[in-house]
Amino acid sequence: xxxxxxxxxxxxxxxxxxxxxxxxxxxxxxxxxxxxxxxxxxxxxxxxxxxxxxxxxxxxxxxxxxxxxxxxxxxxxxxxxxxxxxxxxxxxxxxxxxxxxxxxxxxxxxxxxxxxxxxxxxxxxxxxxxxxxxxxxxxxxxxxxxxxxxxxxxxxxxxxxxxxxxxxxxxxxxxxxxxxxxxxxxxxxxxxxxxxxxxxxxxxxxxxxxxxxxxxxxxxxxxxxxxxxxxxxxxxxxxxxxxxxxxxxxxxxxxxxxxxxxxxxxxxxxxxxxxxxxxxxxxxxxxxxxxxxxxxxxxxxxxxxxxxxxxxxxxxxxxxxxxxxxxxxxxxxxxxxxxxxxxxxxxxxxxxxxxxxx
Numbered sequence: 237x238x239x240x241x242x243x244x245x246x247x248x249x250x251x252x253x254x255x256x257x258x259x260x261x262x263x264x265x266x267x268x269x270x271x272x273x274x275x276x277x278x279x280x281x282x283x284x285x286x287x288x289x290x291x292x293x294x295x296x297x298x299x300x301x302x303x304x305x306x307x308x309x310x311x312x313x314x315x316x317x318x319x320x321x322x323x324x325x326x327x328x329x330x331x332x333x334x335x336x337x338x339x340x341x342x343x344x345x346x347x348x349x350x351x352x353x354x355x356x357x358x359x360x361x362x363x364x365x366x367x368x369x370x371x372x373x374x375x376x377x378x379x380x381x382x383x384x385x386x387x388x389x390x391x392x393x394x395x396x397x398x399x400x401x402x403x404x405x406x407x408x409x410x411x412x413x414x415x416x417x418x419x420x421x422x423x424x425x426x427x428x429x430x431x432x433x434x435x436x437x438x439x440x441x442x443x444x445x446x447x448x449x450x451x452x453x454x455x456x457x458x459x460x461x462x463x464x465x466x467x468x469x470x471x472x473x474x475x476x477x478x479x480x481x482x483x484x485x486x487x488x489x490x491x492x493x494x495x496x497x498x499x500x501x502x503x504x505x506x507x508x509x510x511x512x513x514x515x516x517x518x519x520x521x522x523x524x525x526x527x528x529x530x531x532x533x534x535x536x537x538x539x540x541x542x543x544x545x546x547x548x549x550x551x552x553x554x555x556x557x558x559x560x561x562x563x564x565x566x567x568x569x570x571x572x573x574x575x576x577x578x579x580x581x582x583x584x585x586x587x588x589x590x591x592x593x594x
Contacts, residue, residue, distance in 0.1 A: 239431045239432065239453065239456075239457070240457045240458065241428060241431055241455075241457050242420075242457050242460075242462070244420060245416075245417035245420050245421055246413050246416065246417055246420075246462050247413075247417065248413065249315075249316045249317060250316075250317065250318050250411055250412075250413040250462075250522045250523075251411055251413040251414045251417055252317060252411050252414065253411070253414060253503055253504055254410075254502060254503060254504055254505055254506040255503075257506050257508075258506075260321070260508050260509075263321075264321040264322075264323045265305065265309050265320065265321060265322050265323065266323050266324050267302070267322065267323070267324045267325060270301060271299075271301065271302045272324075272325070272326060274299050274300070274301050274302055275299065275302070275325075275338055275341070275342060276338070278297045278298060278299060278341055279297075279334055279337040279338045279341055280334075282296060282297065282337055282341065283333070283334070283337060289333075289336050289337055289340050289359075289585050290340075290349075290358055290583060290584075290585055292337065292340055292341050292344060293344060294344040294345055296341075297340075297341030297342070297344055297345075299342070299345065303345060306342070306345040306346065307345070309322070309346075309517070310345070310346050310347075313346070313392060313517050313518075313519050314391075314392075314519055314549060314551075314552060314553075317523075318411065318518070318519040318521075318522040318523035319409055319516070319517060319518050319519065319523050320517045321508070321514060321515070321516055321517070322342070322514070322515040322517070323511070323513065323514050323515075324513055325338065325396075325513040325514075325515070326513060327396070327397075327398055327512050327513045328512060328513075332587055333587065335396075335398070335543075336359060336543070336585065336587070339359075339394075339396045339515070339543060339545070340359070340545070342515070343394050343515070343545050343547060346392060346394065346517060346547055346549075347390075347391060347392050347547025347548055347549045347550075348547060348548045348549075348550065348571055349545050349546065349547060349548075350390055350546050350547070350548050350571060350572070350573050350574030350575075351546075351574045351575050351577055351583055352388075352544065352546050352574065352575055352593070353375075353441065353575050353577075353593045354441050354575055354576065354577050354578065354581070355577070355581065355584070355593065356577045356581040356582055356583045356584055357584060357585070357586055357591070357593065358545070358583050358584065358585050359543055359544065359545060359585045359586065360377070360543070360544040360545075360546075360593060361378075361541065361542075361543060361544075361586065361588075361589045361590070361591060362377050362378070362395070362541070362542035362543070362544055363378060363539055363540065363541045363542070363589050363590060364378065364379055364380040364532060364539060364540070365378045365379075365590045365592060366379075367379050367592070369381040369470075372437065372439060372440070372474045372477060373439060373440030374439060374440065374593075375439055375593055376468060376470060377544075377593070378592065378593060380401075380404075380405075380529060380530050380531065380532065380540075381529050382526075382527065382528055382529040383468060383526055383527045384468055384469035384470070384496060384499075384526055385408075385410060385466050385469075385496065385499035385500070385524040385525065385526040386466045386467055386468040386469075386524060386525065386526065387464070387465055387466050387467075387520040387521075387524055387525075388520055388544075388546055389520075389546065389562055389563055389573050389574060389575065390520060390546035390547055390548060390573035390574060391519065391520065391521070391547060391548055391549040391552045391572070391573060392517055392518065392519055392520065392546075392547040392549060393517075393518050393520055393525070393544065393545070393546055393547070394515055394516070394517050394544065394545040394546075394547060395407075395510075395515065395516045395518075395542045395543070395544055396514070396515045396542060396543045396544075396545075397510040397511060397512050397513065397514045397515075397516075397541075397542055398512055398538075398541040398542065398543065399512060399537075399538040399539065399540055399541045400510060400511070400512065400540055401530035401531060401532050401533065401539075401540035402530075402531050402532060402533040402534075402537075403530060403531045404528045404529050404530030404531055405510070405527060405528060405529075405530030405540050406507050406509065406510075406527065406528045407507070407508055407509075407510050407516065407525065407526075407527055408500075408505050408506060408507045408508070408525065408526045408527070408528075409505075409506050409508070409518060409523050409524065409525050409526075410498075410499045410500075410504050410505050410506065410523065410524050410525075410526075411504060411522065411523060412462075412464030412466065412521075412522050412523060412524050413462055413464070413522055414504050415464075415495065415498045415499055415504060415524075416455055416462065416464065418498055418504070419491075419494060419495065419498065423491075423494060425487070426487070426490060426491035426494050426495075427455070427491075429487050429488055429491040430453060430454040430455045430491050430492075430495060431453050431454075431455045431456070431457070432453055432488075433451035433452065433453055434451060434452060434453065434454060434467075434472065434484070434488060434492070435449055435450070435451050435472070435475045435478075435481045435482055435484070436449060436450055436451070436452060436467045436471050436472055436475055437449055437471045437472075437474040437475040437477070437478075438450060439471060439474070441575060441576065443576040444576075447478070447480070448478055449475045449478045449481045450561040450562060451482075451561060452465055452467070452558060452559070452561050452562060453465065453558060454466060454467075454495065456556040456558060458554070458556045459554055461553060461554065462522070463521045463522075463553070463555060463556055463559075464521060464522055464524065465559075466495075466499070466524040469492075469496055472484075472492060499524060499526070500526075505526075510542070521552075521553060521555070539589075541589055546573060546574055548570075548571050548572050548573050548574070550568075550569055550570075550571075551568075551569075552568060553568070554568050555568070555572075564576050
């Protein structure tokens with residue numbers, strides 16, 4: 237059965253190109269001293285009330301002055317560009333607990349957190365803990381290796397920068413719609429191939445009764461709406477370790493090569509320098525993200541360190557059922573996305589930066 241496809245390039249506001257956003261200071265949302273005072277007051281109130289970070293809701297983190305601007309930012313993330321940046325949080329003057337309260341509380345105005353790994357972590361630490369990039373049962377996020385363009389298993393991923401590396405570690409984003417449309421214009425045969433299933437490695441995060449690999453199209457077209465998916469390139473390659481996983485056809489291999497080449501093409505790929513105090517919000521269904529390999533500062537300077545939240549958007553788009561190969565829940569209006577965790581696992585927030593994801 238031939239999967240549904242659009243009749244041509246999709247276009248629209250999600251189909252942006254990098255040249256429109258090189259002057260990032262002009263479009264990023266900068267917090268003001270008044271915003272910071274409001275944020276600090278809200279975080280301090282949750283601490284004074286003895287409220288666990290995971291119990292902080294949007295209502296328990298009121299931001300009367302900032303909330304309307306966050307709502308505008310959120311609308312742009314979900315409905316216009318697929319990404320947004322908040323800049324200028326003074327993270328260096330807060331301790332670890334207070335930083336997490338701020339990050340969690342502000343991000344609750346964007347979405348609802350879901351667990352990111354089989355250990356039920358609600359906040360992840362993107363930091364090099366010495367994990368081998370060749371360990372096929374681990375994610376690559378907790379190494380200093382390059383991460384190819386990919387998506388996370390949530391509606392919106394939020395990344396808060398706490399410290400940058402000595403060199404490398406640049407963040408980049410790309411419009412999945414623009415990549416799709418360029419393939420549709422130049423190689424419609426290869427574009428069509430990515431509407432079919434592609435085998436991928438679960439990297440050790442296997443649901444009960446499931447296999448160590450799954451299949452997922454990179455492009456979906458449903459209800460006149462595009463949904464993109466991008467796996468870390470190494471996860472498509474390491475799936476070969478499973479004898480029962482279907483091999484890639486020559487056409488699929490060529491299609492994947494073109495896909496990743498276009499993601500990195502400077503016409504489409506937007507590199508944005510991370511600075512401490514930045515929060516990057518990305519709509520995973522239309523925008524893919526990547527990072528370059530990096531080298532940390534020698535001690536006593538801190539390592540490159542980002543904190544990550546996976547957020548569910550209750551009013552987000554309808555999603556294709558094919559995502560159930562990776563997501564526990566896809567229904568609109570429900571808490572969806574996240575990792576599959578054991579029923580007896582508690583959802584937790586690890587304070588220690590070098591806590592292994594699993």
